Amino acid sequence: MIKEPYLEFSQGIHCCPRAGITEYMVYDSKFKVRKKEIFVGAVGTSQSLQSLNEWIEKCSNFIAAKPNSNQPNLYTSFSGFNENSGFSAKLIYEEEITKRIFNRDIKRVLEIRNWNKLVSEAVDLFYNNILFLAQNRNVDVIVCVIPNNLYKKIVNKNEDNEVEEKIDDTHTDIEMNFRRALKAKAMHLSRPIQIIRQLTFQDTSTQQDIATKAWNFCTAVYYKTGQTVPWKLIKNEARSAACYVGIGFYRSRDKKILNTSLAQIFNDLGNGVILRGTPVEIDKNDRRPHLTSGQAYELLSSAINEYEFALETSPGRLVIHKTSNFSDEEIAGLRGAAEDRRINSIDFITILDSTFRFFRDGIYPPARGLSFKLDRDHHILYT
Template sequence: MDIKLLEEPLLQFGKGEYICPRTGIYKYNVSDINDIRPDKIVIGFIGLSESINIAISWIKKCRNHIESKKSKQPNLFTNLPGFNETIAFRSEVVYDESYIRKINNSALDQIKREANDIDQLIIKTVDLYLAEIHFLANNKKPDVILCVLDESLTKIIYGTKTIEIDDDFNEEDPVEIEVNFRRLLKAKAMEYNIPIQIFRDRIAKPSSEMQDEASIAWNFYTALYYKAGGIPWSLKKESSNITCFAGISFYRTRDKKTIQTSVAQIFNEHGNGVILRGTPVKEDKKDRQPHLTEVQAYNLLKESLSEYYNAIKIFPQRLVIHKSSNYSEEEIDGFKRVASDMNINSIDLVTIMPTNFRLYRDNDYPPLRGTMFSLDKCRHFLYTRGYVEYYGTYPGKYIPNPIEVRLFSFDESPEQICKEILSLTKMNWNNTQFDRKFPITIECSRNVGEILKYVPTDLKPQIKYSFYM
């Protein structure tokens, strides 16, 4: 067995490179600092009057320095220098009274009284917010709409979840047994062409189970900046070749009647890219996994690349496809035929899967993040979570498992492919702690699928990831 340690990837910021997204923005500004970018972010607010006041007060507070949590590992927590036009993001939030849409307490109380079950309550509450989204989209057109949730309502629709600002992908998401407020709201709001951000008003009363305030602020403003059209950070460019990364996954419709539908998301090192919904697929009787036919694989990838070209105005020279299941021969043939037809010089077909085994070290910490070990040239394991030297600790609650990286067809070296996977774990603009388990290709495609469950098949979904995060 060959074991090696990959270096922690650097990220690209406006005026330099750095390991950590927070400190990188703090020291070197956002990646697009010298481009046309959202230096003023116009926000609309929707919620109960008291909840909106809490949100506005917190946003005003965050214009200035927010102290981070005290820790023996100072790199794990970073002060927010303030979200304003003079430092870090070099951007500011702007709004006036006409961008504030208040929901009456009586309207919400009536829904709570009349709803027969939790599903009906969520659907009617979503409709309340949608009515105000409709008004703002048609009359004010803010860059982002902040949907502020009262804590008493949040406890009903979210149960025991503790996320303060928008849900994030959970690799152990339970089976969905009821309507999901966040997913339904984001799906229905797509037609208005303005990204939304969900905000819990309990942020004004921090508790021990919450993240520290500076971390919450970092995550909030990074997501806000990206949703407004900005690029907080990007991958460090390793070569002159234009490389695109695609994630392909499958999801079941909510009624379970359509077996599974394919999703493709494709983007470059700057995070620019598109999302596309494919066609229904069938499970393979042999491996019990969904697979595309050769025609489906060809059409899905070709249409994705065409949409990408329309958005970016250039085709990639190299394409890397990540899937969470094995490739069939038909899928391989379909994808390679697209690469040939579009003159893409290099293509890597990679499967990324969780594992159920662990390695142990001779001390209290798990293996280092970046530990790569190979069984053969096509089968590798990578610790994307583990002890992080920059943090000086393992910042997780449970003993981590490596991910498995299977190479079905590849032109680049296995080490380079694993380095890119490690880099892509740092490209989640919903979370500024950089040691994510899965690369954004997998995380995004799964997250997108969960929201697309709620998008009618006759409605073309948004192609930007900012509408799904």
Template sequence: MKLTTLAEPLLEFGTGTHICPRTGIEHMGVYDKRDELRRTELRIGIVGRGEGVDLLDEWLAQCRGGIERKKESKLLNLFRGFGGINQSYGFLTRLINSPQYTRTLQKSEITAVVKLPSRADRVERAVELYYEQIRFLAENRSVDVIVCVLPNEMFDSVTSSKEDEDEENELEHNFRRILKAKCMHLGTPLQLVREKTILITKQAGEQQDPATKAWNFCTALYYKGNRTIPWRLVEDTAKLRSCYIGIGFYKSRDGETVSSSLAQVFDEFGHGIILRGTPV
């Protein structure tokens, strides 16, 4: 058997190219820095209970100032430190959060959701609870992305069910998917986080190290909030034209048939492609 190692593709950033997204952002800036009309501020809306809002405020402050790498690891490229997010370095943007951009959930509302006996009811009520606050921010505040902070007990209640509940029926109730689908018409992207994810402690357990979390979190906020790309594949016009298609399979509600759908369709340059089917 002959094994072939494929070379890492070059990625294009603000002032050069590199194979690593994090190295490229650190040393060359985000790809869209060359755009004179790019925005340099990212306004963050927040929905969560009081404790969760405080945790997110602290987490955003840490992200602004930078976070040290995972010291106990010798994998320097894999576990890089996070140098911070500001207008003069890396992402070249400023995160803005304010009480005016924040909607606080009441503890009694969260408790009422958690106590519902059916997971389907818990998911439905939790979606409505967050949707109302998200809609207020999207319609009344000029925010670029809304971060929903989920209390640990609420997350557990909408992602787990009692043993005697029907498993097939439970697959139809996904809090994240339902909430994002319900909020699509508002036009403001969402980012969901759990309270325990942004609670930085020495004993992180199965979680990622804080610097890796910061890289992933800030990249997601930048991509969603600015509606742009922090890097892209280097375009090679001599390269063979290709189309990459992700195919998903799912059962019908009655479980009788299996259907398929397309997702993540893009060309050799990473440009997204929309396929229009026959109207139904």
């Protein structure tokens, strides 16, 4: 069992983010210069936007925990998102920073029988409105509310759609994922987006309780604003400062470049910056994109430069992770960049999906930090 790390908040420490915010306020509330008003833009139908307005109003106040629960540590009350409670800030939501999608446009998309085309059109419909808000309105984050009827279509492929796609010349081997596609397309706008189903605003027995949903929504919006720090890991002075680098790949917007390297750099506060790398090739053996030694060297060197510029110090340790195995070329390039900066501690972590399922006696889910070792290079960690 890996011990739960303590988090630092404005007025104290706690291992639970929700309890810490409630009792000790968000970490950045100790600063004199901080963002106290978060402007929430939104895209959706008239009904969806009205539901969001009511939801944000509800989240501004205290919400009691799930009643009669035998799991009080799992289902906690929501402190309320306002200037006098844990977040010490307020959400600003006004009609002038929203964009309405007409029902006729939703209907037009729903009539498309080819599933990939349907998802593509749905992405474009939301993106065009996100683009307008990002370029013409003062917004910190943009919430995209997916109507229930559209959500059912973009997550489920029915048999009619599948039959048509088999004979459609425009069918692609890689199915589109609405959430990923929309976030990738909007990435260059430098405005974070939060995608949420309209159904989330309803209180039903098949969903999470209201307080839990409020915690998830408000914490995500607060963090995504970018100029905010809800909490930070307590720094161990005996350890060297660490730079965390995540390497991924994505398709270019014009679809001409299949994969481009991408690095996300995070410091101890959880603040990050995204760097774009160069086009890469698909490996013929494992059918996954990989960096050449030179590309890996340049990408990590740029990441270290960004870290040093932001913190005015060099990292003593590098933690590099990706969702596929590291090739020998990648390791050589990454090690070379670290050695040239005289960084001796470097961890390579591959994070993969697993079919393993953990269960725990009693009424609580498995404890975070549960881990066991398969061999020297393979471990399983429950987070």
